[in-house]
Amino acid sequence: MVVLLPFVLASEKVFILTPSCIISKQLAADFGSPTAKTSFFLKCGFFNVINKKLKNLVDQPLVTSPDEIDDLEENELVIFNAQKFSGKSRLSLSNQDSKDGVARMLRQFDTIIVDEAHHYPAATWNNIINEFEGKKVVFLTATPFRGSEDNDEWKKLIVKMETVFEIDLCKLEGVTIRRSEFVSRSCAYAPFGPNFLSKLKIDIEEYLNQHYAQDTRASQRKPQAMLLVRRRTEAIAVAQFLGDEATYVTSDRHGTRNLDDFTKGIKRIVVVCEILREGYDNPNVTLVLILRNCQSRVLFDQFCGRCIRIRRDLTGQKVDSTRGTVMSYDCFGQAKMWDARMKKSDSDPCEESESD
Template sequence: MELRPYQQEARKSIFEQWESGAKKTLLVLPTGCGKTIVFAKVAEDCVRNGDRVLILAHRGELLEQASDKIRKSTGLGCAVEKAEETCMGSWFRVVVGSVQTMMREKRLNGFPENYFQTIIIDEAHHCISDSYQRVLQHFPDAQVLGVTATPDRGDMRNLGTYFESLAYEYTLPKAIKDGYLSPIKALTIPLKIDMSGVSVQAGDFKASDIGTALDPYLKGIAEEMQKYCADKKTVVFLPLVKTSQKFKDLLNEYGFCAAEVNGESTDRAEILKDFEEGKYNVLCNSMLLTEGWDCPSVDCVVVLRPTKVRSLYCQMVGRGTRLSPGKDHLLLLDFLWHTERHELCHPASLICENEEVAQAMTENLEKEAGMAIDIEEAEKQAAEDVVAQREEALAKQLAEMKRRKKKLVDPLQFEMSIQAEDLSGYVPSFGWEMGPPSDKQKSTLEKLGILPDQIDNAGKAAKILDRLDKRRQEGLTTPKQIRFLESRGFQHVGTWQFETARKMIDRIAANGWRIPHDVVPQEYHEGA
């Protein structure tokens, strides 16, 4: 099987990381980009090098999928370590193992710690859990590859506690641009679903609370789906099995041909096959199909299980991102969930790296509710909007700074005007003096007419404040008087008395803010 260019690059990067000493490395590929093929080829290379390879996963479907892909793409057979099945005594060099089986002390103790030289973890975002760590710690010298779809920053931080490097990352926008995944159009349904009563458990919205919150809106959602999903092959993700079953019945009442699968479905394989073959046009599930199930012809995804977890959101949407004949895009239905906007995953979570751009994109999509918009175009527009907003804010800030500076005296101008060589030549000596000026110092300086931006240490700020206080007691000019009169051409106003300066400013004001004809500022001195 010929690898795609990015898959070949990923394979090469993994071995480069291992060879450089990073024994635990990570591969990030979006759902639908063939991560199983990549690690199958990596396993083949390792076997060629004489390694024995363990592929760890937490679900039976993932083990079967990995075993099948390895056989098809490399010709290698796999031994199985799951329930009653064991790899001990097998001559196969690749073992697919269930973490629930492998973690058991009796099972682990049957393996010498150098039995596996390479361990590959499918859906690596699970590997921080105790069960995975127990297995990994039993084989301390093995080189490890973790494979996962797009993780969020929190996931990435968690993974960073175990993995030493990121060998390779291929992003969703790049995969769409390169033609390996379907373009995505997001459509916001103008239906406000109140999530204010939903609590949070283990870092995400509590499924039972979502089920309760969602219940009053199911009919409204079915009506909206009639408008947009009638000719689509749709997968709906729901929070609870009972909600999923109820919604399936409702959709059938609204003219859809809907089926439902859950962990207890005895005819699950048959239902999935019938859906793939077109017997049903909607498939409802309670988070069962987030991993290990592929149906490329799915061209609509409805997420009715709101989440804070980006990797989970990406997995749900990923059920519809694969390419298929006759499919020109994936339609992703989003809703106006009434909750804290920043904590909830939206279509923007799939594509935006920057939080500000993601928020702008979500707001733009909500304004265009009822219209399907390509997420790449939406991201580009949001990025432009953010830049425009930043430029506008910067222009306002600069104008404000300019206005502020007009009213304030630059410290250097003040020092020169009052002929204070001790201030202009000041160098801080003590620790407290060397630190930056305090907020209180800066605020006081500004109130007294000095621009604090140019004062870079607390010692200088303290000296200027002391000098200002002393000048006030001696009845000398203020910084504001100095700024005004020197801007009109008067010299060394800093040496004048406060009253002299006040009288001159009053004369100028009385003359319509023009210099009186009998005054030449450059030649004027106090007492003239």
């Protein structure tokens, strides 16, 4: 969707706003950076081989780092995460020393595509989008908005916008995304104690084996699992208990290396807290486990979405038939969150911070 929009809108200079560096890098790969091998057009069959036409199509000047911002006038496509424009950053829109120059830079673009748009109207996102008054503004989200009828910024946005396309989740399941199920199991053990972790290990293996049996064409890359916990210390402890097949990804110096191991299939299980809760697309993930009392509908829905990406690289014409499983334990009280998943959220009061 994002890759096609600049062409559909006949845009000349496009700014894509994301919530994280991970999503920015994934989108850059879809656009064919740094190599055409990763481009959306090749993966989805627009081209069968890398030829001159494909190279010309994906040969878009691209900026994903603040270090390259000085060359911005020469770039037709910029992918940036919103946090680069906040605080004391050299690109901050709230800093008196930098905001005028950054605002002039943003006004050079004729189009802004806002990915994971449920983050609006957070202040940083609002400041950026305000600079595109009168330009082409496209909001994309698969998650109910976090706005409220009492929020003035939200009301002003809704008045100016129209819903161009909206589709029910049930119409996509089994076609472009996996069908999914929710399982909440009882557990008599204290969370994160040795007995609890032993049961967790058995349950993960059970469901991953079930998923493998549902579509054995995935034999080269077996199904994988993602676990969501609240604290970094929990992420590390759980990954260590689960053994050599598991790793953890948090916002520390090991995060990039560990994520790479999981993405390549070297590790089958990853435990996360601060990051990878949204926007991380890995079609080998078929099982997600929520090991916390999550009260945020946006966070819950986003993490459920990590297991619904259909694999496109399987042999034959049959669509990936693996079912995505969202699992938790009764002690975390997540059944009510699943029941409310299809309801649009008028508010999201629990934008929870992660800490030790």
